[in-house]
Amino acid sequence: MSTPENNMPVSPVVPTMYDESKEIQFSCHKGIGCWNACCANIDISLTPYDIIRLKKRLGMTSTQFLRDYTVPYEMEKDGIAGVKFRPVDNGTACRFMQPEGCAVYEDRPTACRYYPVALLSMRKQDEYTDTQSYALVEEEHCKGHQVARRLTIADYRKEQGVIEYDDLARGWRQLVLKKKSSGPTIGSLSLKSRQLFFMACYDIDTFHNFVESEAFGKLFKLGADEKAMLMADDVELMQFSFRFLKQVLFGEQSIALDEQAAQERLTKWQARQAEIEKEAADKRAEYERKMLEEGIDEDASGLGFCDDEAGGCGGKG
Numbered sequence: 001m002s003t004p005e006n007n008m009p010v011s012p013v014v015p016t017m018y019d020e021s022k023e024i025q026f027s028c029h030k031g032i033g034c035w036n037a038c039c040a041n042i043d044i045s046l047t048p049y050d051i052i053r054l055k056k057r058l059g060m061t062s063t064q065f066l067r068d069y070t071v072p073y074e075m076e077k078d079g080i081a082g083v084k085f086r087p088v089d090n091g092t093a094c095r096f097m098q099p100e101g102c103a104v105y106e107d108r109p110t111a112c113r114y115y116p117v118a119l120l121s122m123r124k125q126d127e128y129t130d131t132q133s134y135a136l137v138e139e140e141h142c143k144g145h146q147v148a149r150r151l152t153i154a155d156y157r158k159e160q161g162v163i164e165y166d167d168l169a170r171g172w173r174q175l176v177l178k179k180k181s182s183g184p185t186i187g188s189l190s191l192k193s194r195q196l197f198f199m200a201c202y203d204i205d206t207f208h209n210f211v212e213s214e215a216f217g218k219l220f221k222l223g224a225d226e227k228a229m230l231m232a233d234d235v236e237l238m239q240f241s242f243r244f245l246k247q248v249l250f251g252e253q254s255i256a257l258d259e260q261a262a263q264e265r266l267t268k269w270q271a272r273q274a275e276i277e278k279e280a281a282d283k284r285a286e287y288e289r290k291m292l293e294e295g296i297d298e299d300a301s302g303l304g305f306c307d308d309e310a311g312g313c314g315g316k317g
């Protein structure tokens with residue numbers, strides 16, 4: 001959307017924050033003039049629970065679902081990734097849009113359930129507890145706002161079944177908010193940590209294999225009953241994945257470690273760090289040796305100094 005005067009994009013989100021008691025006027029139903037308009041041009045982010053519901057619905061693994069129906073995106077520069085629906089090839093419509101409506105209606109994602117309400121999740125720095133508020137999205141094409149049906153956001157959330165979805169996405173939202181607001185205390189995550197975040201949050205079947213693996217079992221002490229439950233239930237496993245990430249990314253211990261295995265890993269890591277430092281020192285020594293052999297004073301060869309006799313500077317002065 002843009003204003004005719006300046007062509008600047010105008011957000012359809014009404015810039016006011018509401019709580020659940022806010023009354024809205026809205027109804028969406030088959031036969032309305034704009035039927036499917038909202039699904040014809042999508043930008044829909046998915047939560048880990050959305051993915052579990054959809055991959056089950058489609059009878060595929062999370063790995064296949066991610067490959068066939070989604071694209072990753074950066075939630076912050078060089079930070080953790082999110083996942084969005086991939087629209088139809090060469091178009092902007094949702095792959096599940098049918099003339100009669102949504103082909104996965106009972107399992108549609110959180111964002112589709114909420115529309116035209118937007119959920120705003122916020123938290124204070126270094127706190128996990130988030131607060132929810134809401135905004136209204138008023139797009140020109142959506143005629144639902146003109147239908148005389150009034151209800152509170154609380155009732156709308158109930159009607160659209162988002163309460164369960166929000167409860168099950170809370171751990172993930174807290175992780176995202178914590179990462180985004182942690183600043184230099186957490187710093188930027190390594191590529192490996194970002195890959196781990198992606199796998200644990202979105203690719204639940206690969207995470208399942210990871211938790212089932214011998215290497216995982218050696219490091220983390222899970223009781224037989226707990227492990228069996230996690231292996232049998234994707235939603236339990238998803239919630240465990242949030243605990244796992246809080247532990248490995250933010251150091252919040254909630255899963256018992258095998259002391260000996262943890263010590264072995266630490267020793268291995270320290271040995272590798274020492275190797276990296278030695279390699280760097282060797283390279284530096286080699287570089288300095290070459291400089292000396294070639295008779296180049298390193299300071300003079302660096303930026304910002306040159307000798308007129310050696311070829312002239314140009315540029316400044």
Ligand code: SF4
Nearest residue numbers: 039094096097102112
């Ligand atoms: S999942 Fe369903 S409701 Fe959501 S954009 Fe696609 S077709 Fe529309």
Ligand code: SF4
Nearest residue numbers: 028034036038142144
């Ligand atoms: S009323 Fe709004 S939400 Fe319903 S089909 Fe039309 S554009 Fe989509």
